[in-house]
Amino acid sequence: MTIRNSNVKFWCLFISPFFIILLGFLTATVFHSFIGGWAWMPLALVYWSLLGFAIWFFNDHKRLGDWFQKSKKAPFWITITVLIGIFPLTILMMNYHLFESAWLIFYWLVFALLNPWFEEYYWRGVLFDHLLTKFPKWFVIFYTTALFVISHPLMWGVFSYASRSYHLYIYLSVAGVVWAITYLKTQSLRAVILSHFIVDIGNLTVLTFLNLYIPLPCNGFYS
Incomplete structure (x- = not known):
C-alpha cells in the first residue's frame, strides 16, 4: 500500500x-x-500558492534549507548562471525611466524577491529531484524546462505582450537548461536563485505585465 501510494503521489x-x-x-x-494588466497580482498569488502547496505536499525527503546549502564547486556553470542573470540588466539600464511611481518600484522589487524562491524550489527543486528517481537526466531537464517556458505565455502572456515574445522563449529555454545543469553540478539552488532574481530585476517584470515596457518586435507587431 505504501509503495502504491508513493507511486500515485509521484505521478500526481x-x-x-x-x-x-x-x-x-x-x-x-x-x-x-x-x-487588465493588473491581473498579474491575483495570478501571482494563485501561482505562488500552488507552487508553495506543491513544494510542501510533494517534498518528502528534504528540508527547504537543503536546497540552499553551500554549492559544490562548479566554477564554469556558476559563472554561466551568473552571466545568464546579468544579461537582462541591459533592459533595465535602457528603460529605468519607465518607473514613474514609487508603487511600481515597490511591486517590481517584491515580485523579484519572492518569485525566484517559489519557482526554483518547485521547477528545479521538488519536481526536478523526484523526476530524477525515474527518468534520465536529459529527460528531466527537457521536461521541467519545456513546461517552465510554456507557463509564461499561457499565464503571464494572457495580458503581457512581452511574455508572448519568441525572444523570451529562446532566452528562458537557455536559462532553464543552464539553471538545471548548474543545480545538478552544485547540488544547490543558491546560484540559480540568485541568477533568477537578477533576471526578474533586469527584465522589468511588473512593467511588462502592465505593458508599460514592450520589447521592440512586440511593439511593432501589436501597435
Whole structure:
C-alpha cells in the first residue's frame, strides 16, 4: 500500500505542472477581463500558492534549507548562471525611466524577491529531484524546462505582450537548461536563485505585465 501510494503521489507530481498552468491561465483570463494588466497580482498569488502547496505536499525527503546549502564547486556553470542573470540588466539600464511611481518600484522589487524562491524550489527543486528517481537526466531537464517556458505565455502572456515574445522563449529555454545543469553540478539552488532574481530585476517584470515596457518586435507587431 505504501509503495502504491508513493507511486500515485509521484505521478500526481509529474502532471502537476499542467494543473498549475491551467489554473494560472484561468485566473489570468478571468481577472484580465476586469482589471487588465493588473491581473498579474491575483495570478501571482494563485501561482505562488500552488507552487508553495506543491513544494510542501510533494517534498518528502528534504528540508527547504537543503536546497540552499553551500554549492559544490562548479566554477564554469556558476559563472554561466551568473552571466545568464546579468544579461537582462541591459533592459533595465535602457528603460529605468519607465518607473514613474514609487508603487511600481515597490511591486517590481517584491515580485523579484519572492518569485525566484517559489519557482526554483518547485521547477528545479521538488519536481526536478523526484523526476530524477525515474527518468534520465536529459529527460528531466527537457521536461521541467519545456513546461517552465510554456507557463509564461499561457499565464503571464494572457495580458503581457512581452511574455508572448519568441525572444523570451529562446532566452528562458537557455536559462532553464543552464539553471538545471548548474543545480545538478552544485547540488544547490543558491546560484540559480540568485541568477533568477537578477533576471526578474533586469527584465522589468511588473512593467511588462502592465505593458508599460514592450520589447521592440512586440511593439511593432501589436501597435
